[in-house]
Amino acid sequence: MTAKRIVSVLAHRLAILAYVAFALFPLYWLLKVSVTPNKLLYSEGIKMWPSRTSFEHFEFVLKHSEFPTFFKNSLIVSGSTAVIVTMLASLAGYALSRFNLRGKFWIVALMLLTQMFPLVMLVAPIFKMLSPLGLTNSLTGLVIVYTAFNVPFATFLMQSFFDGIPKDLEEAAMIDGATQFVAFRQIILPLTLPGIAATLGFVFTAAWSELLFSLMLISGNDAATFPVGLLSFVSKFSVDFGQMMAAGVMALVPACLFFLLIQRYLVQGLTAGAVKG
């Protein structure tokens, strides 16, 4: 390797490192504040790591705040949204990818249209719709709203995965004796696992971090999701940073676990060897 090449590789790595550090610093700060005892939080000034760490904030959040409820609510809302959206998007994406529907152009255009408005614009009308149905202040209402907003993008995402799977495969299955649905379920779906994992992950994190609608549609603490719950650490006269950050760290756990679980499918190229050489 020439010196010039070494330098260019080194510069490349350093640039990546700088970006990663920039992206991860807020998370690091979250962690740092969450383990800093209250006494040191304001007295030590800005230090990269406190002289003494404690888990007192975590303990308080788990035992004395309503954080476990928020956490549970978020898990229910995000999990259900992710599953429902992925199911709908798989079916819709497959249809868009494989069938020649009448009005396909208009369906796609309408779906794109829904993605063009800033969500703030839609808060009032959605509240107006959900309120008489008794769906405000309820997790079901949130799931419905999140699903509606995530389905179009997820459908396009799934469609692109289906487009990447050769049509020959399901035709072969149909000649082998499968109906189109059986071919979809037994041949195509297993091959789209990476796509399904990506869609699940995308929708789950989108729902997990959504604040606007959950703030507008949910009033009491019983149905509040975690992003709304974080606001309860902000009181009239002070912000309890330590507890807030501890809650934030714990909120990261499911998202991390989720991606750990599905990352195998995200990287795996399952279609290798399907057709040709």
Place this chain on the structure above:
Amino acid sequence: MASIDIAAIHKSYGIHPVLHGIDLAIKDGEFVVLVGPSGCGKSTLLRMIAGLEAVTDGEIRIDGKRVNDLAPKDRDIAMVFQSYALYPHMSVAKNMSYSLRLRKTAKETIASVVARAANKLGLDPLMERRPKALSGGQRQRVAMGRAIVREPKAFLFDEPLSNLDARLREQMRAEIKKLHKDLGATSIYVTHDQIEAMTLADRIVAMHGGIIQQVGSPLDLYDNPANLFVAGFIGSPGMNFFEGRYMLVDGKPVFAPTGGVELALEAPANLSDGSRATLGIRPEHVVLGAEGPETQMAAIDLVEPTGFGIILHLTLGPVSLNAFTLDRRFLNATGTVAVRLPANHLHFFDESGRKV
């Protein structure tokens, strides 16, 4: 095993017609090859028989039963795809047994049938592998295995060898032929390769522009092409054509290529004096180094040795002409050579391209 009858089949995509009235009766156990250039509609026809494309008009019968509106799974046919279309998430054994599992066949039966097919195709040591761990030829064999385990009414092949290299293609061609001999199954094979068509077929169906040009045995098509298209498509190197006029000069038949010197013919053709026509002769029928009144002198432009023989590119006046010979004396030939076009090997086509 079954016969397949195709009657007045039309296919259009929107306003674009692809097939214009195809009639074809395939006998039980027959090996029929649909051959033609890409875009001639041969694959579309095959896919219609398989049930993968809707029939616009006409009727397809398998074993006497109308199948126009039957789903592919209810037609009891097997198909080998150009891309092989192996299920990538299943092992070779699972790939081959998929159709039987869908039919809820007994496990023991599946095991024995698959084992027999694997044995026949030499796939025994590969049964637990995934398709991605196989070579092209092995994948091709698995695709065949998947088709034969079911003992279907008919086999459909959609250019199954076009992804293989030349050597492997020859080998697989022979295996397909042997397999057909063993199984005696009705087979329809689509290819654009006329050598595959010639070697495999009981009957060749030459297609062009969505119309059947000629149906017949391989040698039928070779010796008696019905029209210019078939004459040009079958055979390699391809037939020589001269456009021009057929005339009788002093009662003797002569063919005058457009802008070229008159060729004296050894025998009269079934054409009227002065009519426009095309004369065709296969390169291997051009006699080189001949003597006599009907010989012409042709200039040698290019010599292509193929190993088996030699292809000479000649010019006869302004028209070019290929000749094929096994005689190695022509390997280093230069200048001119005497050629003769024997009457019994000449093909005449009238203005519409039909053979006369």
